[in-house]
Amino acid sequence: MPDQPVITRFAPSPTGHLHIGGARTALFCWAYARRTGGRFIIRVEDTDQARSSEASARGILQDLAWLGILWDEGPTLQHAGRVVGGDPRNVGPFFQSQRLATYNGVVDDMLERGLAYADFSPPEHLAAMRKAAEAAKQTFRYHPPASEIPPLAEQRRRIADGAPHVIRFRAADEPVRVADHVLGEVAFGPGEVDDFVLRKADGFPTYHFGVVVDDEKMGVTHVLRGQEHLMNTPRHVALQKALGYRTPVYGHMPLIFNDKGAKMSKRERDQSARDFVAARKLSSPPTSEIPAEVFSGWLADKKRQLGTGQLEALASALSLQLPEVSVDDFRRAGYLPEVICNFIALLGWNPGGDVEKFDMPFLAQRFDFDRIGKTNARFDRKKLLAFNGDAIASMPDADFARRWREWCAEHEPGFAAGCDDARWLLLARAVRPRAKTFRDAIRAGAFAAVPDDAVVFDPAAANKHLLAENAGGLAALARLRGALAASADWTPEALNGLVESVATSMGIGIGQVAQPLRVALTGAAVSPPLGETLAIVGRAGALARIDRCAAVFAGA
């Protein structure tokens, strides 16, 4: 196959959000196709009827598109004014649940050729055998002697009678070699591959069967996936060999761990919430979203997970920050898609030398198997945060202002609502060096969204800067008010100068003027520089806030 164009695929199962590890797999598959001038396709593996959902599939596609990982073939999605996906080679559909006829055709053929057989034994039978083998400390391998497999005619007859059954692969007793392009050659002894199920009792293919058939039918040449799939590969290779299919080039990537050294998973979010609840000794749910019995069961059983909505309701009721695990989590937390791509690419791959900041075109130009690492990587949120902060810091003002506003429209619609463009730009500029994420920026700029008559004064700040000692803070405020009311120039630069000159004229340090003003304007001891803060609040707002502050603390 060396002369054929490269075809890679990402094959998510639509049972939840796009996980960060899945995003990396997709990114690498995309990058490899781009670099080699090949094609990148998406195939949705929705063969688990109980757990798959269309909403999840759509969410995953949207997350991919948001990250900038666009596919050449696959389900179609409207994104940024164009259609992503499609089926130019006529190899679809790209949902496995719509390809049952294809799988059934292959099953028939395999039955006919003795490569597979119908197994009518009930699941309990298998479970018992497995248990017995475990008790005897033996490796369980399902591979009955040929004499126990009914003749094909009988299999056909019972199938036609509607007897419940699965279709199993008839495995050969031979070793399998996998030429992995990341790990090198990996050898598996004879007997490692057993008579695994190809088609489930519900008529849907298993993962192994769907993957092998579809990769062949869709002409996939390169399979990049997580190392958790390594032990599946001999099955796939054995199947390909039996069917006379081509074997794609495999590359198994190192895993991504959380900071506890375990595989990153949604469970982490439940665990973090559970730890928090346990530390607070809460025994009843703090939100009506969660029934009491569900809550207590969840609390007692570390394996149990709450629904996504329930978990989020819990977190917000406790104002608890859940660890981000899925792409959507990071998006809502205010991370930039290009930073996420940059960062996850670095988990398991690097361009060599000291380069670690790069963009999608760079990846599309440089990515190759030979620089994929072999060691599992911990997902370091602190470093991601630093990367995101760097990206925000190096953006042009106007870009940051626009993208922050877009993010707000999606995730914090109330925040930017009444703000005109000029003021928004001032706010964005002031807040930017204080923010590592868009959500951070909201925290830093919160004072701007508070109505002038609703500033909440932090008691500690007010005490320290307005009420302490000889109440010099209130006197400074009075002087500032006069100067501000008279100021001709309402720009950050001029206003900074004005604050300085008030301090000078009063013969005190700038801090002794600045901090009282800061508390009056924002209620807190922390804000952007005063010139900026004043400019954002506006003259009328500033005077109103100062007056209200003076009134509140006058008698104190």
Next chain:
RNA sequence: GGCCCCAUCGUCUAGCCAGGUCUAGGACGCAAGGUUCUCAUCCUUGAAACCGGGGUUCGAAUCCCCGUGGGGUCACCA
């Protein structure tokens, strides 16, 4: 437990494949100092690693073996 993978600063890693230029480089984090009206940014400096043991070799972070440690996987989930 069987099978399989892996092993450089706390973390992500460069260097390893084609041994010497490595008193092991970068980044995040951490520590100290500086700039500053607060916070943050920013600047400077610093501490910090080749898992252990054998070999091969004039020479090993780099090659080989063993040990140890970590991880993955053992479904009619994917």
